[in-house]
Structure formats: structure tokens, C-alpha cells
Amino acid sequence: MVKCVSMSQSSLDDDELFGEAAAEMREDVETHLAKARDALPEGKAVWDVEADNTLGVLNGLKSALAADEVDTHLRDAKKWYTIGERADAFEDASDLQAEIEEIESVLDDLQAVSEHVAELTGTIPELRSKLDDLHADDDE
Incomplete structure (x- = not known):
């Protein structure tokens, strides 16, 4: 009979430990999600960009769209969420x-816009140079 009580106690301890581990996992997911959310740029940061020229605006926007930290925290949140789910x-998760x-969707949008901005940042100076050359030819 002592053995049954011991097994019962062991089972109770295991359930209690599992409950604690589950709560800690959920807390880890919530913490990483909060950090990912906090690392997202404010809407104002991508809307209000000050610069003297188009290239400056694009570079400012590119900086505002940087989301490396978001990606890291989202990955950690997904990792702990997946473990907890499995x-x-x-x-209730x-x-x-x-x-x-939601954060993944916003991150995808940020990355897509960032790629477009990087593309423009690379082509705008070239376009300007071609236009300047064309107009210089007209002046001659």
C-alpha cells in the first residue's frame, strides 16, 4: 500500500511539475511576443521621414523598416509555442x-516593403545620373 501512495504522490508531483512547465512555456511565448511587438517600428516612424532628397527619404525609410530583432523574438515565440502545442x-493557446x-503578417509586410525600398535605393541614383547626362547633352 505504501507503494501505491508513493506512486500516487509521484504522479501528483509529475502533474504539478508539468503544470508549472506549461505555465513557464506560455510565459516564455508571451514574453517573446511582447518583445517582438515592442521591436516593431511605430507607424509614425515609417510615415514621417525627414530628409533633403529622395535618397535620404529612402534610406530613412529603410532604417525605420529594419526588423531583425522582431524576427528573432518571433522565432523564439514560435519555437516555445510549437513545443507547448506538441x-x-x-x-487554450x-x-x-x-x-x-498577426506579428508574422506584419513582419512579412515589413520585409516586402523593405525589399522594395532597397531596390529603389539602388536604382534612384542611377536614374538621376542618366537624367542628368541626358539633360547635359541637351545643354550642349
Whole structure:
């Protein structure tokens, strides 16, 4: 009979430990999601860019769109979320999944816009040079 109590106690301890681990995993996911959200640029940062010329605006926008830290925190959140989901550790994780998807969507948009801005940053000086050359020919 002592053995049954011991096994029962061990089982209770395991359940309690699993519950604590699940709570810690959820907290880790929430912490990384909060850090990812905080690392996202403010809307004002990508809208209000000050510069003397187009290239300056594009470079300022490129800097405002940088999201490396967001990507790192989102990856960590997804890692802990996946582990928790596979272990069936979360009672209800729909809120976590929704937030992951929301941040992932914004990050995808940031990266797409950043690629466009980088492309423009590379082509605008070349275009300017061609236009200057063309107009210089007209002046001669």
C-alpha cells in the first residue's frame, strides 16, 4: 500500500511539475511576443521621414523598416509555442497562435516593403545620373 501512495504522490508531483512547465512555456511565448511587438517600428516612424532628397527619404525609410530583432523574438515565440502545442501543455493557446500570426503578417509586410525600398535605393541614383547626362547633352 505504501507503494501505491508513493506512486500516487509521484504522479501528483509529475502533474504539478508539468503544470508549472506549461505555465513557464506560455510565459516564455508571451514574453517573446511582447518583445517582438515592442521591436516593431511605430507607424509614425515609417510615415514621417525627414530628409533633403529622395535618397535620404529612402534610406530613412529603410532604417525605420529594419526588423531583425522582431524576427528573432518571433522565432523564439514560435519555437516555445510549437513545443507547448506538441506536448499539449496549453489549455487554450488560440490567443497565442493568433498573435503569432498577426506579428508574422506584419513582419512579412515589413520585409516586402523593405525589399522594395532597397531596390529603389539602388536604382534612384542611377536614374538621376542618366537624367542628368541626358539633360547635359541637351545643354550642349
